Amino acid sequence: MKSAVLVFPGINRERDMARALRLASGNETAMVWHAETALPKGTDLVVVPGGFSYGDYLRCGAIAARAPVMDAVRDFAAKGGLVLGVCNGFQILCESGLLPGVLMRNAALKFVCRDVHMKVERSDTPFTRGYNAGQVIRVPVAHGEGNYEADEETLKRLEGDGRVLYRYCSADGVVDEASNFNGAAHSIAGIVNERGNVLGMMPHPENHVEEIMGCTDGRGLFAGLVQQFEKAA
């Protein structure tokens, strides 16, 4: 699997992401600067990583969404290429129109940095095939604007089409107000676009991939993506 990680000024998780991708795939990852107008030839997966692009000015992700490289990402996605956005990456994908909805300030208006749990809603997608449907995984979050919101019609379509792939829950899988730490509509942690090739999620699976991190629950996402390309080869 050939992956490309985008780099914007203020991003800080790009190396964690590149490491997780390398551990899973055995290949080096291309780092692509925001001012580029093309992606490396043969790219299978584009990752928009987490951080504080452009200092979170205006709204998280609003400026990065207008960077030159995002036109190339839009073309790539339009051709069916896989795009993964994590945290600030999810915000950038929403701001760039690749995903519906918006990430608002966390309900308690505080930055939250801790481990949370989320449920994998289905396992028959490139972004979840490394897990079982209904599996509960532990993942870190670190964000101030993770409260996913969309209009009623959009939420209905997301649910009806099975496009909510990850949902916040308790350690034993209960989806309720208590486990919905940032106030997201329908406890949404991650969604895909209509075609199913663009995923945005707030938690950081790349930070739970090695024993030394205290948890390896994030591995499934990367292993599943690698499997996807092994299958295609």
Ligand SMILES: NC(=O)CC[C@H](N)C(=O)O
């Ligand atoms: N870890 C991140 O990507 C943080 C995203 C964004 N800066 C926020 O605070 O919401």
